[in-house]
Amino acid sequence: MPKHVKKWFIFCLTILCSTTSIGVFAKIDNAKIKSLQQMSLESSLSYEIVESLTVEVGPRLPGSPADLKTVAWAEAKFKALNYDKIYKEPVEIPVWTRGAASAEITAPFPQPIVITALGGSVATPDEGIEAEIVRFDNIEQLQQADSKLVEGKIVFIDPITERHRTGKGYGKVVGARSKGAVESAKKGALAVVIRSIGTDSDRFAHTGMMRYSDDTIKIPAAAMSVPDANQVNAMLDRGQPVRIKMNLSPASKGVASSYNVIGEITGSTYPDEIILLGAHHDSWDEGTGALDDGAGVGIVMATGALIKKHSVQPKRTIRVVLYAAEEIGLIGGKAYAKAHEKELDKHRFALESDFGAGLIWRLDTRVNPAALEDMKNIARMLEPLGIEMGHNNAGGGPDISMLPGYGVPVINLQQDGSDYFDYHHTPNDTLDKIDPAKIAQNTTAWVTFAVMAAEVDAQLRPIPERK
Template structure:
């Protein structure tokens, strides 16, 4: 009934705005984009989806039993929403179990610490590791250190994460998490513990993936809460010889099969051309994966559903991709790019929602520089939803970030991430952190973006040459 009413009301709306003249395709697209915004803002579908995911599935670490539950949930949910096509594509993913983790300062003071293992870490020996710590302000400082000062000790990287709307502070500090164990092992350390990569002051640790390097010893890697990092610093002011006891039991357990889960709104006249909107289905196992990335799953799914329900389908196919195993190395994104290599020239544009549920305030692109002004004009209707025109600096999102290398244009719908890293990768990543109104604004923005791109006549290629 809703679709029937929309079909009846749309011509009346067009006539009221532009008189009795026949509307141009551009006018019709703009009006439909505005209608999508109003429908999204008046709907709680996005919140219903993320509530369903966090309640019925919860944490869903790649390769775990809950990951399989999440895949089944996604396939069923997309089918129930009536997409033209729903399918999944197998992805081989590494399997890692967190186990237990504990730490304490044992000399000259005795204090327990709150820690968590970093994703992919090896375990300590069963008896644990007890050693003096050596502190560094950053990964760069560790790289410059004399190996004699590090050998036989536990490295402590104490870099604070700056709070920014754009989240750029994360990029400055995350190297200590991802590569800290490599550099510490290179200099003979027994283990590494970092200040959590987060902007909160809660006594909980932030997990996240880390890497090892072939040929180097694999040492245990953990993160401690920000208040505990402050505690250790206060101890170091009193004594240079601080001894830490660390015990961890994570385990790498080979590989398993997960899936990218995909839904499509089939294009009416260019069905082989793709507008991709994506998010990642997996999450870390500490919270319920609400903001990372249940919100993204909800945003792109609800946006796709709004387009699916239009009385007339857009020209291009809108493809919703829920990626596997983003958290442990963009595994699903890489698998998608490989599996669809032959049709990447038919991908008109791609964008991914993976930065929580803060309001979208700007849209950036990575497209042919000559067409950018026209593209900004085409998407001007999004400004009524609070989304300003941006520049040509988009990278698209983690799982689509490799597509521009194959010539695929991308967009970044920039979200306000001021408090995102308060909750990111922690037990505090739960449903209550999502504002339903902000989530609906995101759904509106993605629906407008995907629809306008599916109807666009602009040639977005070739991409700008890398500098």
């Protein structure tokens, strides 16, 4: 974000906060909110936290030595940021190592291709697997195919990920990754390889978690880079069978302990009532996890720290949760819901940052309609940041996706994810992809929401069913 844009944000904040009554938020002086927003917008704290995490820890695969290093880093960082209360909660996770991955087209035009193992995949035999490929546009086409077409071959699933601001193209095609191995094995395939679930044209393969089923054989599963998928298609267009040889050496190594790491800013009036701000501290091992989800870690940790630094005592407790093992199945999120089940009725709001560091452009809610006027008041304070009021149908985020089932109101501060899936789960997920000004805008929005949400006394439940 150019400096002149940041100055415009600050100018708009000044005008809005000097002219807008914030009604039920009168206990927070308008000037105090304006000052807090300006300080946050000009702060580099969230960027500095991501830099610290990616440089001092790096990639953070669940169950790896770096995973526990991340836990120690998070505890130390919460302490350095002067949080009132810091603790961790254990989570048991499966341990999987990536090993090496290589592949080549052996016929009709021999040449190497770039692949990576999908998370949780089994290994190929030491000599690898070589077979003719059979191509499908998507997982649904594979499911409808005759087994005779698939048996003894390597399945190639080739979905195109559409680019969208909201990232909705990902949801349309990710089933190829998660279900591809099971559906291929059901029809007698030797292995499965998918076009990377991504919007880029870089020669990087996108990893990500896949699943097996107890009633089907486990076959190796990999993703190939988008340019290599295009290359394979060009060969298929020439009307000759295409054969691929692939070697993967991942391994499952039992279970280990990790931790959800939690920091709190204690509420002044209702300390037992919670505003939950979440992100996940693990990452895939190909890049350094800057966007997924180092950015979220930086945003939520900085939010509480900036509120504390500015001497704002929230009415309710702000709880920052750094979840473990999101990438391999929302394990930390599920563990949190189970461990805190008896106090979830005290959770006033839950929101999560797990979509990179693009500018926030919309506030989505999921609260009792009676509380929507309070949400609109908050939205008005976010307008100078370029954020509009959205719908009352929010999902919340991956690690908090189970909380609406307990009646917890959830919020989405929607980021612009137009380029997020260029880098997602690749070696290209690195710190240089984060714009310091954009992550500062994110943090300012989170600070504004957290402070104002802590003041809301309206009845937030029951929340509406999600459409």
